[in-house]
Amino acid sequence: MNERTVTIQSPTGILPVKRNEPLSRYTTFRIGGPADFLVRAATRDDVLAALAWADQHQLPVTVIGGGSNLLVGDRGIRGLVVVVRAPSTQLDDQFRIEPDGQDHALVTVPAQAPISWLGHATSAQGLAGLEWTAGLPGVVGGAVVNNAGAHGGEMADYLVSLTLLDTETFDLVQWTQAMLEPRYRMTTLKAAPRPRRWVVLEVTFRLPYGDRAELQSRVAELTRWRRVHQPTGACAGSVFTNPPGTYAGYLIEQAGLKGLQIGGVKVSERHANFFINTGTATAADVRALIAMIQEVVQQRFGIVLVPEIEQIGEE
Missing domain, CATH: 3.90.78.10 (UDP-N-acetylenolpyruvoylglucosamine reductase, C-terminal domain)
Incomplete structure (x- = not known):
């Protein structure tokens, strides 16, 4: 691959590929050596195009999301790094709500959506269960892989299913919550060695309806709590899991x-x-x-x- 300028053609347009890109620019810790190649993917089509390009050039692929809860080595990552994240302004047409009985709704959200945005968006729609995500760094896909949690909640609580890409066959597959085998800050996906075979593309939750004003008040309360009790600046979130019975x-x-x-x-x-x-x-x-x-x-x-x-x- 001798071209000075490398690009990937996606249905959404041209995706520039950066060479020897410092990964410190893409992690909340602001730590990490260079990626051989790096591309940002804001949509499902972008992710698929990036993975197809890597397969064509026989490059290993590492997918990261918001870069929180992540420590990248000082010598960086070989192959292609795909940064899967999108600003909230690009998510309106990818955020779907379908009634599921009188008391619940199915909420489907792309993996690249900021996790904090999801907490704000669902509470604004009067849907309960994800208020605790407001103010957290990272994206939905990474939060599901890690079974992220706070304030007594975790991603698996209301998770119904997720759409994955099999990077070996390029098939789209559906997993249930049970197939993810979620436990405290761990899932089957997180336990898998990198480069991982499966890439999360979309997640569906089943959320109960609640009082919109109360939910938004809760979101505001948790956001204020984080500003007071947790540090700002370059960090990766909680470094250690909590041992049983203590913190x-x-x-x-x-x-x-x-x-x-x-x-x-x-x-x-x-x-x-x-x-x-x-x-x-x-x-x-x-x-x-x-x-x-x-x-x-x-x-x-x-x-x-x-x-x-x-x-x-x-x-």
Whole structure:
């Protein structure tokens, strides 16, 4: 592939392919080495076109969404990285609501939709169950893969089905919620090694109707809570899963590790289960800080903290 300018033809138009693109520009941690090739895909057609192009050139494919809950290695990712995300202004014609009996509706949303937008959009329609997603980073596809959750809710609670692309056969397949095998911050898809065979394209939820004003008030309350209790800036969300019966942030704080810093990354003073990139952090810094916290917490409490953030790419 010797062309200086590489593009992919999609039904939506021409998709520029960037070479040696720093992945730090596409993760909320602002960490990550270069991708050999990178393309942004805002629609299902874009995703299909990008994957077909990679197959034609025999390139491995890594699909990422909003870039939260993700640590990319300092040497980056080989092959093609497809960044599947779209601004909310492009989603109106891809957001479908169908009544399902008197008390529920089926809501279908594309994988590239921002997860926070989904919480706002469903509550504005008087549909309950996803208010907790308002204010969260990331996109719907990634949130489903990780079975993301907060405030007592998680993506699997109201999930009915999802449409996947089989990257080996290029067939579209339907999975039920049971086939995803969701558990705490884990699914069959997340457990699969990268490059993954399956790519999420669309998700359907079954949501109960609720009081629109109450739902929107709840959304506003949760958004305010996050602004007060969780750090802003370059971070990846919760670093560790919560052990049974306790909280990772509490254990880290009780171990006296708030504010601990290695290289350019430090434990947040506001919430100890968040790491902050102070501006110069590397993936190696983050891994070293994870290992140190695990060691101290295990020595102090006898509990092994398990990372929630997914670690991909080369060191």
